[in-house]
Amino acid sequence: MSGDKAFIQVKDLKKYFNVGRKATLKAVDGVNFNIKKGETLGLVGESGCGKTTCGRTVMGLYEASGGEVLFDGTNVHKLKGKAKKDFTKRAQIIFQDPYASLNPRMTVSDIIAAGIDIHRLYSGRDRINRVYELLNIVGLNKEHADRFPHEFSGGQRQRIGIARALAMEPDFIVCDEPISALDVSIQAQVVNLLIKLQKELGLTYLFIAHDLSMVRHISDRVGVMYLGKMAEITKSTKLYENPLHPYTKALLSAIPVPEPTVSRGKKRIKLEGEVPSPINPKPGCRFASRCKYVKDICYRETPKLKEIEKDHYVACHLY
Ligand code: SF4
Secondary structure (H helix, E strand, C coil): CCCCCEEEEEEEEEEEEECCCCCEEEEEEEEEEEEECCCEEEEECCCCCCHHHHHHHHCCCCCCCEEEEEECCEEHHHCCHHHHHHHHHHEEEECCCCCCCCCCCCCHHHHHHHHHHHCCCCCHHHHHHHHHHHHHHCCCCHHHCCCCHHHCCHHHHHHHHHHHHHCCCCCEEEEECCCCCCCHHHHHHHHHHHHHHHHHHCCEEEEEECCHHHHHHHCCEEEEEECCEEEEEEEHHHHHHCCCCHHHHHHHHCCCCCCHHHHHHCCCCCCCCCCCCCECCCCCCCCHHHCCCCCHHHHHCCCCCEEEECCEEECCCCC
16 A cells, blocks of 8 residues: 555554453454555544554553554554654654543643653753754744743744754654644644644654545545544545545535535435444444445355555445
8 A cells, every 4th residue: 555665664563452341442443544655644534533542652651452653664662662752753643632632730831842852852951942943943032931731822922832842853753633723814824834834844644534625635545534444545536536435425525515506516415324333343344334225144244454546545336
């Protein structure tokens, strides 16, 4: 799957949670994707589809239940000692709720410099100068360094979270719904900042979101997850112009269109049926209970992710 020069390779990744006697929650169940250096892969899907668990397992924050994640050729879940420490510097995460992820009792400078201190990257005057530099990079200024998180707006807090991630001089950042908690007017500012930083610093992103409209602006390719499985993955332009999986079509039809003339001609696909539980899921396609194209085979066989056209992968028995 677009394997040439992949920087991140996710192969048959599984993350299961035991949730009671003989009950297993299959949050991520055999997911495959690659990300090239300097690329952004958007990962989208409804709440509970496993995208956040996937991102955290890629980061090594969760042990994998199966499969592997290769970061620059090395298995993330087998790292030890110095190699593990290097990875925790090179791979960073930005969280959804900037307020919850910032310690309210720490000043902004100590929050941003926490990783710098652990990895002993700078000390003394160089340390505070580096904090000022990072504040400047994310559009804040040095007067903000001695303030506390509650003194900032949601958008500014997310900028602090980004500065904290950049402090480690990473190559790769998992952006875990970084704009979901922000006002719509602020979302574009944060996305534009991430795009600018990527260009300047050559960063690679896994950008997780449930909102397909904003993902389009930042992603080179987009993967759509449904109940722990990858339903479709392709270039961003292709996904929005020619979605093939019935679930992707429904998600895209729900995006509001600003122009009323376009909006009138656009038909919203309403998803019918129950969302199945990811606990002990039934065999077959996980989308079967909500799909209007469902066939007998869909209840029996789990569709495999297949390349339908160049760089366009779909898991559906219609193709
Ligand atoms: Fe619908 Fe069957 Fe395709 Fe699943 S495999 S999306 S149920 S047609």
